[in-house]
Amino acid sequence: MVDPIPLRGTSLHDGVAARLRAMVFDNQLVPGQWIDEKALAVQWQVSRTPLREALKVLAAEGLVELVPHRGCRVIALTEDDADALFPVMALLEGRCAFEAAKKAGDADLHTLRRLHDELERHAAAHDIEAYYRANHVFHAQVQSLASNRWLDRATGDLRRFMRLMRGRQLALPGRIEASINEHRVLIDAFEQRDAARAERAMHDHLMAQLVALKKLRGTEAKAAPHAG
Known part of the structure; x- marks a missing residue:
């Protein structure tokens, strides 16, 4: 279940990244799943900008992949x-x-x-x-x-x-x-x-x-x- 508590603070995208990472590890976001940026932004009461920055962090870590013109999905290991x-x-x-x-x-x-x-x-x-x-x-x-x-x-x-x-x-x-x-x-x-x-x-x-x-x-x- 998505945490409804709003995220605040100077390092907003770090907090968003931590929450996304936890969702991946807890299988709330499953391998291969597309991430609904708009829905998460509304639920977490943040703009799309920190969310996209957070997704870039997770992409650099190898946990998600950014697909041009499609969005972002959780990595699926073969x-x-x-x-x-x-x-x-x-x-x-x-x-x-x-x-x-x-x-x-x-x-x-x-x-x-x-x-x-x-x-x-x-x-x-x-x-x-x-x-x-x-x-x-x-x-x-x-x-x-x-x-x-x-x-x-x-x-x-x-x-x-x-x-x-x-x-x-x-x-x-x-x-x-x-x-x-x-x-x-x-x-x-x-x-x-x-x-x-x-x-x-x-x-x-x-x-x-x-x-x-x-x-x-x-x-x-x-x-x-x-x-x-």
Whole structure:
């Protein structure tokens, strides 16, 4: 649901960009959807100018594409995009886990354990949406604990595109159970302060997501001809 609260302030287009970005990540604006600038301008009580400037920001980030004489639509990642993105993200997140395991203090590990326990609860309830959100927080926390600004920049840039898929692979039957098992290996590696094992576990966790996504797409493709 679109937030009706008017946007105000000197950096108006920044606020509009933040709201649009959140709508993309929350799937309120879905991949391939055309963005109705006029409707949003009315709902948010802003002129078209800051809205268009905000869309340029999101286009520069790769989240939307500006189509001449048509408008702007949310980017839709292809299977080839996923095949290329996941291995790179696996390397980056694996490195995040390695550095986080080396640098994390007792309080940091306590935070990771608390986040993991939240994942356990959502997995037990088979709440895919809540699990996806908690999983994002867990991975972001590992990235933060790595405390490497260059790694943070590269990982953060690509994480935006991972979020476009919104953990679709979790819809594959049995995937949420497999995912929490992968997280159990990961949290154990952190608590044992085994950086190399944490790196392998995180890398394998990301690659398992790609395998699950491809299986899900295959299942959906087979079911499509029989739909309706």
